[in-house]
Amino acid sequence: MSAAAVHPGTWLRGLAQSCHPLPSLAVTAVAVLLGLGNGLDGPRTTLLGAAVLTGQLSIGWSNDWIDAGRDRATGRTDKPAATGRIPVRAVALAATAASVATIVLSLLLGWFAGVVLLLSVAGGWAYNLGLKGTVWSGAAYLFAFGALPIGVYAATPGEPWPPWWVPVVSALLGFGAHFANVLPDLRADAETGVRGLPHRLGPRAGVIVMAASLATASVVLGLSPAGASALYSTVVVTTGVALAAATTVAAIRAPDSAIAFRLTVAIALLDVVLLIAAA
Template sequence: MSGTAIHRRKSLRLLQGLARACHPLPGLAVTVVAVLLGLGAGADGPRAALLGAAVLTGQLSIGWSNDWIDAARDRAAGRVDKPAAAGEVPVSAVAAAAVAAALATVVSSLSLGWFAGVVLLLSVAGGWAYNLGLKSTAFSGAAYLFSFAALTIGVHAAGPGGTWPPWWVPVTGALLGFGAHFANVLPDLRADAETGVRGLPHRLGPRTGVIVMAGALATASVVLGLAPAGASALYSAVVVTTGVALAVVTTAAAIRAPHSAIAFRLTVAIALLDVVLLLTVST
């Protein structure tokens, strides 16, 4: 095999490792929702694309910093799903990617205007604060509450006029973020426990964690059903009833079998409902 072919294979392996280490699915999901919210707030195509670049690079920086900072801990826990911990990509490369993405999000965020840019950067800062140590405290959920609320404010401010969104938009964002925190952590409770990570979901345990997650998402459904101006009585009744009913079923499932995937899947259904409603009523 020629030197060029070997170099090409190493480069491809590095890119694949970096792609896995950035936590691509959550990052892409947040970016898509942010762009759709931005379009709903009146951003035109080029501005929505710039918003997408700002949010995506911010999410990349958070994802890469997570694997960079946690590399030793993940290695001790035998996390083969983490490329840096498994040796698939150098930790130094992940660190460099995280810093580069952070610099890119500073530039792209501030290009949207000082207000939108600063708020979007505060959202990213919340994610970094979580990775840097907040994740191991009882206040771990605060990072998600803050970051997702700030994200919705920044996305709305990126639209024409740079205005604040209605109060219920960041409230819903915060509740969705809080639910996302539990959804992200609950599957890894045992692995985290082995390395000393004890955030809020770890302290509550799987049963209470699922119940709290369902409660937060159901509250988001209630806010989305009652708060938007002009919502019909039928819309409000259907949304609130559906969200609460799903939360009740989820709670019952969690109490009966806390380690079952059923309760977790039900909370995912509530989250999807809330995201669709948020996109619908915000446009």
């Protein structure tokens, strides 16, 4: 489909779909809430949100731009660039524009905060550019999500360093998110030769690793924050481990069932809420 044949409204809808909106908004919301919880004022919170959002948009758009041919080969009807609803070059231009925007906005928060936030974005781009097809695919998520809260803390007054457990929990959540994002597409990816860590482990082991990563985040969240009560620690650790055990059982019994995936979503939501509240 030519660029001239595409209606502007279709372009906007296609770009909105191609940016991976839910993950982009979720990551931005967590960053903003962490910033607010650590003393960021309104203007800097807005700047932080814009910097993180444009970075996430650049990652989402670059994913659909780089993978357009692969998505077309596997018949992905949910990918506008692959189906021709918008030109691939439009997604490429959007990714480039978002990249420029996130560089400018991130550095306006200060050199250290800006560089760390941009390193987080670089981790997402590295995944899209090739790490997704290697055994190191999870490392990109560990790095990107681990760096993000460091950048958020650095943007707050005094450029403090976060408690050690904050980037650790964030990295574990990112690692779990990697499996959650890839597991539904294992068959389609196999057709085009993508063999990241989740593909090599397979659906059953992949769900177990995902649950274990999120459960470990729960344990760290339960035991590490200063001043945490014994009751808080017991409830958080017990809940996280129990949900992970249930996920493991469900994955072993029926690896293709949605039950295990839903349980991991419950663990992830619990961990995100606790991270925001405790950080």
